[in-house]
Amino acid sequence: MTLLVPDTGEVVALKAFLNNTAATDPIIKLFATNVTPAETDTSATYTEAAGGGYAAKTCAGASWTFTAGAPSHADFAQQTWTFTGALTTNATIFGYFVVGTTSGTLLWAEAFTSFTPANNGDQILLTPKITAD
Amino acid sequence: MFNLFKRKPPAPAPISPNAVKYVVSPATPNTEAFKALFVRQGMWVKTEQGVGIVTDAHPADQAVTVMLTDEQGQNKLAVVLPRASISQAALADIPEKRRPSAEWGASKGYV
Numbered sequence: 001m002t003l004l005v006p007d008t009g010e011v012v013a014l015k016a017f018l019n020n021t022a023a024t025d026p027i028i029k030l031f032a033t034n035v036t037p038a039e040t041d042t043s044a045t046y047t048e049a050a051g052g053g054y055a056a057k058t059c060a061g062a063s064w065t066f067t068a069g070a071p072s073h074a075d076f077a078q079q080t081w082t083f084t085g086a087l088t089t090n091a092t093i094f095g096y097f098v099v100g101t102t103s104g105t106l107l108w109a110e111a112f113t114s115f116t117p118a119n120n121g122d123q124i125l126l127t128p129k130i131t132a133d
Numbered sequence: 134m135f136n137l138f139k140r141k142p143p144a145p146a147p148i149s150p151n152a153v154k155y156v157v158s159p160a161t162p163n164t165e166a167f168k169a170l171f172v173r174q175g176m177w178v179k180t181e182q183g184v185g186i187v188t189d190a191h192p193a194d195q196a197v198t199v200m201l202t203d204e205q206g207q208n209k210l211a212v213v214l215p216r217a218s219i220s221q222a223a224l225a226d227i228p229e230k231r232r233p234s235a236e237w238g239a240s241k242g243y244v
Contacts, residue, residue, distance in 0.1 A: 007237070036188060036202070038206075039174075
């Protein structure tokens, strides 16, 4: 499934594009509820993973690379979550959602094949890439 | 003094045999079939099997993939349906935990 930019994220993008409100670093969080992203979602829709060595990751704006083309794209280095064991809330991760650093506003979300960390050293690898055509 | 109301109407302009005939859609496109044409990823829709979220709706496809949800808004079953068989959900159809405000919902067509 491709990522979904909900209404809240669309407004943030438009405001940054038109120099109304400066963008902030996006933070990637893994969610642990079995939901499909919808256009009316907010960050409150998602239950963030907790425990098992999990921590959210910040993708600093300066570290993205941008390439013009068909489509143009923005790329970020692969992110790795290495778990120390099982999560302490819901056990399974179903995707990730991205929020703005200071606002906490939902920017985009994507479901992926679910994974249940169980052992020390279990990993989830995610390479952020956004295309625009 | 001229009386404009007594003037004959102008003769209609001749129509070229090569002219393209356009059919104008209704000013208020509110039929279910018309609404079904405009599905988009992330949209809440109503199907014969229940309420769900569109996960794949390429404009060229006649089939739409929908993730049906339970009353909590969580995933229940993914189904592939004909585009014409689904319609935008009403606000009240959206599971309460994931339901937007009435104003926000109305701006997206959820009434």
